[in-house]
Amino acid sequence: MSHNPIRPWRNIDRRKSRQIMVGSVPVGGDAPISVQTMTNTDSSDVAATVAQIQRAAEAGADIVRVSTPDQAATTALKEIVRESPVPIVADIHFHYKRAIEAAEAGAACLRINPGNIGDEKRVAEVIRAAKDHGCSIRIGVNAGSLEKHLLEKYGEPCPAALVESGMDHIRILQDHDFHEFKISVKASDVFMAAAAYQQLADATDAPIHLGITEAGGLTSGTIKSAIGMGNLLWMGIGDTLRVSLSADPVEEVKVGFEILKSLGLRHRGVNIISCPSCARQGFDVIKTVEALEQRLEHIKTPMSLSIIGCVVNGPGEALMTDVGFTGGGAGSGMVYLAGKQSHKMSNDQMVDHIVEAVEKRAEEIESESAAQAAE
Numbered sequence: 001m002s003h004n005p006i007r008p009w010r011n012i013d014r015r016k017s018r019q020i021m022v023g024s025v026p027v028g029g030d031a032p033i034s035v036q037t038m039t040n041t042d043s044s045d046v047a048a049t050v051a052q053i054q055r056a057a058e059a060g061a062d063i064v065r066v067s068t069p070d071q072a073a074t075t076a077l078k079e080i081v082r083e084s085p086v087p088i089v090a091d092i093h094f095h096y097k098r099a100i101e102a103a104e105a106g107a108a109c110l111r112i113n114p115g116n117i118g119d120e121k122r123v124a125e126v127i128r129a130a131k132d133h134g135c136s137i138r139i140g141v142n143a144g145s146l147e148k149h150l151l152e153k154y155g156e157p158c159p160a161a162l163v164e165s166g167m168d169h170i171r172i173l174q175d176h177d178f179h180e181f182k183i184s185v186k187a188s189d190v191f192m193a194a195a196a197y198q199q200l201a202d203a204t205d206a207p208i209h210l211g212i213t214e215a216g217g218l219t220s221g222t223i224k225s226a227i228g229m230g231n232l233l234w235m236g237i238g239d240t241l242r243v244s245l246s247a248d249p250v251e252e253v254k255v256g257f258e259i260l261k262s263l264g265l266r267h268r269g270v271n272i273i274s275c276p277s278c279a280r281q282g283f284d285v286i287k288t289v290e291a292l293e294q295r296l297e298h299i300k301t302p303m304s305l306s307i308i309g310c311v312v313n314g315p316g317e318a319l320m321t322d323v324g325f326t327g328g329g330a331g332s333g334m335v336y337l338a339g340k341q342s343h344k345m346s347n348d349q350m351v352d353h354i355v356e357a358v359e360k361r362a363e364e365i366e367s368e369s370a371a372q373a374a375e
């Protein structure tokens, strides 16, 4: 999907995985790598949860997870599913009845570890409910909650223990002839998570859900996630991901997309290329980029914009972007359109002008692709 014959150093060969469906969203195979987040509202509060899901979906979330710790939550889930614009994964931890209720409520996927459900009869009941209601399952192994026997065997959480746990859960689903599953082996330690995911990728063809769990706050968690998941994605590992931040779910979605955009694995919205600014800048680059990021949030069309402080790098960057602005002298700069120098624009009007130019270019790109699709 990211094969680039002209720039082969950008190629990423994705691991070949089976494809499953999470509601209407394909995960695995050659499907786009989907971005997930999780709500942090009280799940029994339908209005608040739906509002948060809608904001996450608007930011680009393909799938949203909702935790269903009690019956009030699984009851509310029915309405949440009905009003959600994206498929909902129900997060179940201990009680098998919540899993059955969530499947009945219309969850597209259950996040549950079959090995933790309890006796064989309960496992069979949950899998039957998933089959009857068209739910997939995500096995979610976490270094913080590994089974006791594995901790005893390995002494401490480690990549091999995470993978062994995951493969044990997989076996249970396969023994029940259930194959619509994906799997994660998360750890907050980047080294452990990366090693576990690499081993997992060799051990199964199931679609892989990436995550560095409990990554931290917005800045530190973003960096950790970008290093951990970025490396795995670069190796071709990962079919869906969630960035776990102690921050608004919308931020998780934005970071997830930025990671995928940096690797050319997904394209959405305006990719702003901007310089850090220095004494040479012909306008206030930082304030301008902040303003443009906000004003261009509504653009979903994949496109690029370069905002460069001066002619040192401005013309070169503008050659490769849809719209560009390079600072010059005397309170104005140069606007570039489709990689070509176009016209001068005064600094005090450039934000409005660039927003208009980007909106126009987005419309052109959309109509070009609509025309291509119609051919």
Ligand code: SF4
Binding pocket: 275, 276, 277, 278, 279, 280, 281, 282, 308, 309, 310, 311, 312, 313, 314
């Ligand atoms: S492009 Fe110009 S203004 Fe921006 S950092 Fe480089 S030299 Fe400074």
